[in-house]
Amino acid sequence: MALTRSFKETVQARVQRDPAFRDALLTEGVDALLSGDVDTGKAVLRDFINATIGFEKLASATGTPPKSLMRMFSPTGNPSATNLFAVLGELQKESGVYLHAQSVREAAPL
Secondary structure (H helix, E strand, O other): OOOOOOHHHHHHHHHHHOHHHHHHHHHHHHHHHHOOOHHHHHHHHHHHHHHOOOHHHHHHHHOOOHHHHHHHOOOOOOOOHHHHHHHHHHHHHHHOOOOOOOOOOOOOOO
């Protein structure tokens, strides 16, 4: 069965009409990174960037070439902490969603 709409288009349409989904996409991308699932975190953030600010505008805001940003968030990309935090700072500013780390101690398994 052929798909009538690409995944990228579906995500972009949902981001445009559903602010809660847009906010959750950014949050989930960062949560994945913080939990050590770097591949998923980069993929989600790439979808978020494509559906919101775009790599061209993000490049202007961060001073990093668009192709470098695209490589950073590709499956084989390995963004430096400096570049990753610059991007996250700009995504927060652009979206109006500001994320904060909170420590939580989980109970040890019995």
